[in-house]
Amino acid sequence: MNLHKPDITQIVSPFLLFFIINATQIGEGLLSFEREIADIAGYDAWITTIISGLLTTVVIVIIWKIITDEQTDWITIHHSIFGKIIGNCLTILFGLYALLVSIIVLISYIEIIQIWFFPDMSIVLFLSLLFILVLYICLGGFRIVVGFAFFSFFITSFLAVFKYKGFVDGNFSNIFPLFNTPIQDIIRALEPMSFSFLGIELILIYAPFIKRFKSGLKWAIGGNLLSSFTYLMSAIIIFMYYNEQQIQTISWPTLQLMKVINLPIVERFEYLGISLHFIAIIATSCLYFWSSIQCFQRITPFKLRTIGIIFALIGVFSVYFINNFLIIDLVSHLISRIGLIVLFAYIPLLFIIKKVIEGVKSKNAKN
Amino acid sequence: MQKIRLIPLVLSFILLVGCIQTKVLDDIELIMAIGYDWNADNKTYTGTAIAPIFGASEDNADMGKNVQYTGEAKTFQEINARIQTQAPFTIEVGNLADILFGEALAKEGVSDILEGINEDPSIGRDLNLAVVSGNAEDLLKNAPILELTLSRFIEKLIKNNNKNNIPRMNLHDFNYRLAGEGMDPFLPIIQYSNTSVDIIGLALMKHDQFVDQLPIDQFFIFSLLYEDSKDHTYEFYWDEEKQAVSIGSIYSKHSIDWKSDNEVEIQVAIYGTLAESNQIGMQSATEKQRLEQAVSKDLEQKGKELTKFLQQLDIDPLMIGDSASNHFRDWDKEEWKKQYPKITITPNIDFNLEFSNIKKRPGQRSNY
Numbered sequence: 001m002n003l004h005k006p007d008i009t010q011i012v013s014p015f016l017l018f019f020i021i022n023a024t025q026i027g028e029g030l031l032s033f034e035r036e037i038a039d040i041a042g043y044d045a046w047i048t049t050i051i052s053g054l055l056t057t058v059v060i061v062i063i064w065k066i067i068t069d070e071q072t073d074w075i076t077i078h079h080s081i082f083g084k085i086i087g088n089c090l091t092i093l094f095g096l097y098a099l100l101v102s103i104i105v106l107i108s109y110i111e112i113i114q115i116w117f118f119p120d121m122s123i124v125l126f127l128s129l130l131f132i133l134v135l136y137i138c139l140g141g142f143r144i145v146v147g148f149a150f151f152s153f154f155i156t157s158f159l160a161v162f163k164y165k166g167f168v169d170g171n172f173s174n175i176f177p178l179f180n181t182p183i184q185d186i187i188r189a190l191e192p193m194s195f196s197f198l199g200i201e202l203i204l205i206y207a208p209f210i211k212r213f214k215s216g217l218k219w220a221i222g223g224n225l226l227s228s229f230t231y232l233m234s235a236i237i238i239f240m241y242y243n244e245q246q247i248q249t250i251s252w253p254t255l256q257l258m259k260v261i262n263l264p265i266v267e268r269f270e271y272l273g274i275s276l277h278f279i280a281i282i283a284t285s286c287l288y289f290w291s292s293i294q295c296f297q298r299i300t301p302f303k304l305r306t307i308g309i310i311f312a313l314i315g316v317f318s319v320y321f322i323n324n325f326l327i328i329d330l331v332s333h334l335i336s337r338i339g340l341i342v343l344f345a346y347i348p349l350l351f352i353i354k355k356v357i358e359g360v361k362s363k364n365a366k367n
Numbered sequence: 368m369q370k371i372r373l374i375p376l377v378l379s380f381i382l383l384v385g386c387i388q389t390k391v392l393d394d395i396e397l398i399m400a401i402g403y404d405w406n407a408d409n410k411t412y413t414g415t416a417i418a419p420i421f422g423a424s425e426d427n428a429d430m431g432k433n434v435q436y437t438g439e440a441k442t443f444q445e446i447n448a449r450i451q452t453q454a455p456f457t458i459e460v461g462n463l464a465d466i467l468f469g470e471a472l473a474k475e476g477v478s479d480i481l482e483g484i485n486e487d488p489s490i491g492r493d494l495n496l497a498v499v500s501g502n503a504e505d506l507l508k509n510a511p512i513l514e515l516t517l518s519r520f521i522e523k524l525i526k527n528n529n530k531n532n533i534p535r536m537n538l539h540d541f542n543y544r545l546a547g548e549g550m551d552p553f554l555p556i557i558q559y560s561n562t563s564v565d566i567i568g569l570a571l572m573k574h575d576q577f578v579d580q581l582p583i584d585q586f587f588i589f590s591l592l593y594e595d596s597k598d599h600t601y602e603f604y605w606d607e608e609k610q611a612v613s614i615g616s617i618y619s620k621h622s623i624d625w626k627s628d629n630e631v632e633i634q635v636a637i638y639g640t641l642a643e644s645n646q647i648g649m650q651s652a653t654e655k656q657r658l659e660q661a662v663s664k665d666l667e668q669k670g671k672e673l674t675k676f677l678q679q680l681d682i683d684p685l686m687i688g689d690s691a692s693n694h695f696r697d698w699d700k701e702e703w704k705k706q707y708p709k710i711t712i713t714p715n716i717d718f719n720l721e722f723s724n725i726k727k728r729p730g731q732r733s734n735y
Contacts, residue, residue, distance in 0.1 A: 169539075173690070173693040176694070177693065177694070177696050243546060243689075246547060259493070
């Protein structure tokens with residue numbers, strides 16, 4: 001089996017999984033997921049956040065069951081299960097998916113910047129600058145990427161505190177009567193919700209980079225539970241602050257909530273909020289971008305640097321295809337759907353296939 | 368080699384500077400209040416914007432002065448474009464503090480113009496809305512020079528009255544009630560005279576249309592039934608003693624109790640003081656109880672009249688429909704609309720006198 005042993009200078013402690021998972025999950029989705037889940041499941045949609053938190057925890061446990069050896073990652077598993085050609089194809093598909101996520105996260109952030117700050121800003125120029133930053137972080141190695149994720153955790157926590165305003169001004173009775181939505185709708189809302197929980201599938205890529213990977217399970221689950229808690233609180237606060245009809249008219253409920261916060265030094269808090277959210281966006285995008293180039297680097301003879309530069313160029317030029325808000329919406333929905341399949345169908349399936357193959361092998365070994 | 372590497376860096380700094388339109392505070396016209404009026408003849412809105420004059424020179428330091436622009440068009444952005452044709456600097460609406468609606472526009476419906484305001488990302492949500500009795504344009508152009516600039520004056524006037532007279536209704540709250548079901552918004556009505564700008568009443572809206580108004584003496588009962596209020600005062604005429612008593616409410620708590628699907632009770636508990644009572648002795652528990660009961664009964668009567676009045680107008684600023692939708696699982700908005708004028712709303716008001724003021728009635732001794 002083609003094992004991957006990363007350089008010792010790139011390996012990080014297992015407790016950092018807590019920050020990595022939190023940073024990958026909390027990104028652009030935090031600004032708008034409430035509207036999307038409320039569209040399907042009404043004001044019982046907060047139950048969906050709990051359900052998806054629990055389901056993703058199960059997926060994390062499955063990932064820990066899949067990776068039995070410290071040096072295995074997704075690529076080696078694909079090789080061992082599907083053979084070289086099909087395995088590589090699947091890896092390439094996953095690499096492209098990760099690249100698409102990293103691009104769409106940046107582009108949808110730029111959309112907000114354009115609407116709020118600079119409508120006349122050149123999107124290509126800004127995207128190039130962002131990709132130079134992303135490339136710089138990713139080529140610096142996994143430790144730098146994790147460092148950024150660590151940093152992003154504190155920024156998102158700081159911003160989450162400012163949702164208190166919704167708690168103060170809102171009507172708690174908005175979420176009553178409880179369980180008034182059919183259970184199918186609550187389940188269907190998992191699809192838009194899973195966009196906000198994406199990120200745990202990347203563990204399969206960076207597993208070899210975690211020291212004593214097996215002991216990291218509790219940190220990974222902790223990180224996931226913290227993001228579910230953040231989403232739950234966020235959903236309840238936003239549901240308190242807006243009523244069910246109003247929320248559908250608002251693109252970014254969180255940003256509109258920040259509009260009401262008046263501090264003595266900042267009259268309109270959302271400007272600060274959007275700017276600080278930059279860190280969270282970059283952290284998410286970097287982890288995906290890094291995973292994408294890692295996938296390709298493992299199966300092709302090219303260097304990380306070459307692949308990185310090529311992908312960054314693809315990222316910059318993708319703006320000519322993803323050039324308006326409708327396409328951004330479409331791609332986001334596509335990613336949610338792919339993510340849902342990867343998390344809740346592909347990873348459990350991989351686990352089952354792996355178990356079956358191992359069972360067959362051990363049976364043959366006995367005979 | 369090092370130098371060659373530096374060149375793109377330096378170049379990028381130079382080239383990036385001019386990318387985006389800058390907004391220098393001295394070169395923009397900071398619009399702080401906009402008033403809208405409706406022209407029924409050609410179905411357009413007239414927008415009047417005022418911007419404070421920030422002393423171009425020290426002599427011109429009269430802070431109350433402002434400059435006015437008007438534009439006439441069918442949409443919010445187009446009005447801004449028309450206003451721009453009169454203004455020497457780029458107009459910016461990011462610091463808007465008040466939006467005023469003329470009476471005619473309020474009667475016609477404000478939701479179209481609000482739609483445009485909500486779409487503009489640079490406008491905040493914590494700004495004050497008000498209906499102007501008469502024309503908004505007249506108020507903004509002719510109001511007297513006050514101690515603050517007119518926009519700040521109206522902002523402070525409404526914000527401070529929100530504390531102890533009228534419930535708060537900022538742009539977010541207004542949007543909330545406009546979009547939601549089982550609720551209707553309301554707005555303060557302001558009027559100008561030769562000497563001042565005052566709040567004269569509360570405009571009750573049916574969806575987005577101004578239908579009727581509440582006078583100042585109804586503010587107290589309205590606040591009681593609408594929210595948990597604080598620090599309000601109420602003048603109560605005590606029939607039995609033939610005199611007026613001023614009641615101060617320190618705070619009040621309100622809750623909506625559904626007895627059945629067409630019977631609702633608004634429970635209000637007021638904890639208050641006797642603010643002006645030099646004619647009444649308040650020496651024994653029975654006297655205290657008598658006053659408490661008299662006030663409660665009087666307020667219940669007033670409350671009943673108010674809810675009847677609102678039901679007759681078929682509007683729901685007290686958000687009783689919203690409460691019903693949170694209480695009943697099978698709430699249906701069409702059915703509710705038919706049902707609302709017929710339901711029984713009973714205000715159940717309980718006044719608790721926490722303390723009286725320090726003065727005692729001359730010649731009377733304590734009974735304790």
